[in-house]
Amino acid sequence: MRRIRVHPDDFDIAAESAALLAACKQAGALASFTGVVRSTSAHPITALYLEHYPGMTEAALARIAAEAESRFALLGCTLIHRIGTLEPGQNIVLVLAAAAHRQPALDATGFLIDFLKTSAPFWKKEIFPDGTSAWVFPRDGDAQAASRW
Numbered sequence: 001m002r003r004i005r006v007h008p009d010d011f012d013i014a015a016e017s018a019a020l021l022a023a024c025k026q027a028g029a030l031a032s033f034t035g036v037v038r039s040t041s042a043h044p045i046t047a048l049y050l051e052h053y054p055g056m057t058e059a060a061l062a063r064i065a066a067e068a069e070s071r072f073a074l075l076g077c078t079l080i081h082r083i084g085t086l087e088p089g090q091n092i093v094l095v096l097a098a099a100a101h102r103q104p105a106l107d108a109t110g111f112l113i114d115f116l117k118t119s120a121p122f123w124k125k126e127i128f129p130d131g132t133s134a135w136v137f138p139r140d141g142d143a144q145a146a147s148r149w
Contacts, residue, residue, distance in 0.1 A: 001076035001098075002069070004061045006052055008084035011094050016078055020096050024075035027098040031105035033113045034095075039088035047127040048136075050083045050092070057081075057121050064115045072108035074099050079112065081122065114146040 001023035003016075013034060021030055039045045061079050068074055078096040086092060093116065097108035124136040 002062070002065050003076075003078040003080075004058055004065060005080045006054075006057050006061070006083060007080075008082060010082070010091055011080050013091075013094060016080065016094060017096060020076050020078050020098050024098040026100060027075050027105075028100050029098070029102040029105035031097045031099075031102070031109040032095065033093075033109050034091060035093035035113070037086045037088045037090050037092055044129055045088065045126045046129050047085050047087050048092070049085050049125040049127060049133070050081075050122055052081075052083055052120075052122050060120045061116065064112060064119060067115070068097065068108045068112050071111065072097070072099060072104040074104065074108050077108065077112065079116065081116070081120070083122075085127075111149050114142070114149060117142045118146045 001020065017030055021027055037048045065077050065079055068077060074097055076098045080094040082092055095109050095112045097105045097112060099105040099108065125133050126136055127133045
């Protein structure tokens, strides 16, 4: 069972988890990652704007999910990524991985978010308190995290 969605609406983590487990009756583990918009005192933002290329983004997410399913013997996974303007504290991304055992589910979740960050065509713009904005560029740490797989 694979669920991939890219849209502006928030998601219900508990409902998404329950749906995946209902579809993956033999799962002994469900691992998750939820990404949230952050604003810090050292780097304050008022919003994060996310855009994507429809069709291309979903295809990239499907490839990443298929690789995780194969590599980690997943019973199912869910990838949800929001787009549009989001405020600090709001959800951006949800990754769920269902597997027979804990370690494959945990590993798959790490793999999925690392490759989602580096291989999915999303563009992010930070909006600052003074009204200015700047596009977010890839971070070296994201590529390093993905290289471990």
